[in-house]
Amino acid sequence: MKYPKLRELKEAIISLFSKPYTLPYPKGEFKPFTGYRGKPVVDEDNCVGCETCANVCPPNAIVFSDNTETGIRTITRDYGQCIFCGQCEEHCITGKGVKLSDELFDLSCLDRSVLVEKQERELILCDNCNAIITTRDHMRFIYDKLGPIAYSSVLNLSMLNQRLKITKSDDTDLEITDELRRKNVFNVLCPNCNRKVQVKILS
Template structure:
């Protein structure tokens, strides 16, 4: 009966005299190991606003909204309060560097409004019917990526030089009845490009 008590006493004394295993956070910053999955961070230079990260986010921490107006824009919002740091956004990034996981993990806050960040990108719409095709930055990235092959697509070259129109030239598709050869020198959505090729 006395032996178990002595064993427990020995363990208690050993625990008291042993060094502590806990860190002194927040007084001392916690150093996370390499490749730790922390807060996702956008790289404004590398991100093209394609929305691939939004499509693979399992918790809808990333959302994408396109706004029409005088200057159509795309907003991608990242909410840290719902992010689970899974890393899907980084693994599926089109440019591989548009969004990365940092080592920052302590993001406690008192308001949900402070737990989100929004990034805006200028949109390019079909110059014939007004359908949203993608961001201008994405088209430029594609042109750079293709290199000499981009000459097969005049629209990408126009996107590269910034000569594309911001608004549809002929209005809505319902109002377009005439098909002209000059339409080939515009940025067309897949539907308009198909109709143009079939009619000609």
């Protein structure tokens, strides 16, 4: 039989009289330390559905799907795949759309589907080709950030017209029929269609 080394014996005796290094959770209360990175929590009022967090999420725990029929973007966050790296919080364009909380161990579950959250945001689509421009909340965030300068963009002016109902959406003068015309500069157009109209205006 081998005898324990003196160093190991000393450590065993010390640990008998010292406090445990591990937390008693889940038997006891979990007290997160400063800078603890737990489950990301979305702030619905400050998330504009811009896609940035999905682009920086290393394990693809955040994915987006756009439906041009319904005009809805669905953001799916699967916290079963999250590695709590904090990239989504760090790169969020509003700075408040998602924050890491101090929940972590409470994510333990038997049914992984309970860890999936979904959000929906309205899309802005091109009146001509139905291409996705961005979400309406994202565009509003840009207005607020830029102030009046935002209206130097013809797209934003057309959206302002639409919002203030200066032109009606069913206005036959603005209807895009077979091809884009100069008057269609007042429609909500994607950059590609807008470029075609601008070329017509200049020619």
